[in-house]
Amino acid sequence: MPVRYMGTKRYLAADVRAAIESVQPAGPVVDLFSGIGAVASALSPDHHVITNDALSFTTVLARARFGPGRRSEAADLLPRICARYRERENELRAAYGTELAAESAALKGSWEKLARFMLEHPHVGTDADTMSLAKSHAGSETSDRYSLTTLYFAAGYFSVRQAIQIDSLRCAIDQEAIRKADWDWMTASWLSSTASVMNAPGHTAQYLRVSGDLSQTRVRRAWSRDIWNVFVDRVAALVQEGTPDWRAGNVACSFDALDFISSDALKGAGVVYADPPYTKDHYSRYYHVYETLYRYDYPASVGAGRYRDDRFVTDFSVKSRVEEAFEALASGVKSRGLPLVLSYPDNGLLVLAGVNLFGLLASKFDSVVLRSHAHSHSTLGAAGGKQKKKAVENIYVCS
């Protein structure tokens, strides 16, 4: 998987596929909350997929793996990207020489020194000068534009040195990967590389801080990794899945699910598969770094976590509104004359809100068949909880 993801249905994908096939869809499968695409991948190469997720960075991962278009040879593309990457890296190293020297000294010193460096390093969430620099770079038409990671996420999620590398690589990709399929491939590999070097516990709600010798060792290890080598590995790993015919019929979208099901995008679809969030944790908080890196849009940023201020929030993750969200989902799909396949655990937020999901679905659809599977959810430690939680995952087939 290009990025570790909370709530991925990788372990359940074959069962979801069987449930989808049980309704004999007469058109593409809409994967309405597609995340990083575990179900879309399992539908290859027999069922076209329309993936959708409110987080837009997921679309580039989907296009790179499931989308149409011919890629260039990596052997032709990578040397050009590497040359441009080194040029931009040299420019940024010169511009941030003082910060790089301070970081190098902090990494060689005590854990207290490194902790102080992380705390005091200016970034857009806390420093007005850095924010105004970000504003001027955002509108730049020169390579100055490629400074976002350094201004937003350095000395936290990444070292200053890595942030410079990440910006330089994005600059090289935007300028050298001209063909659409190449840009998607390279940008997805770039995002996947940032995931693998990030100083964070799997999700990106917060970076790991230093509070002693052990955490100093962890941060030093994470910050010492070089982006280019990881990137080259990711480029090789990120293959186009299925067949050219299959990929030609797939589409990747990014909309609110409830808007999506009432839109024209649903025309011709055969079935809707829904895997909504099932806790009060908003994904936009846990994956905000990827979202900002992908969009590269210099958003207003708040607090030590450096969150974008326009983070997407959904009623599916709000206990007092989750019932309404499910009502709208079920009625919306029913009104389009489509079957709905829904996966939801027995300890999901809707259930905790006291709602009988089977009853809710049965009040809209003529037939609801329930298939249950025991398994462990990956939480990646969200909300300070365990890495995995045991639950029964229910698949509701509604037609």
Ligand SMILES: C[S@@+](CC[C@H](N)C(=O)[O-])C[C@H]1O[C@@H](n2cnc3c(N)ncnc32)[C@H](O)[C@@H]1O
């Ligand atoms: C349980 S995860 C889906 C995991 C996915 N099936 C997979 O295997 O990777 C729920 C997803 O819903 C997305 N999401 C949350 N609220 C949404 C909404 N209102 N509209 C669209 N997507 C939403 C989240 O960003 C997250 O990726």
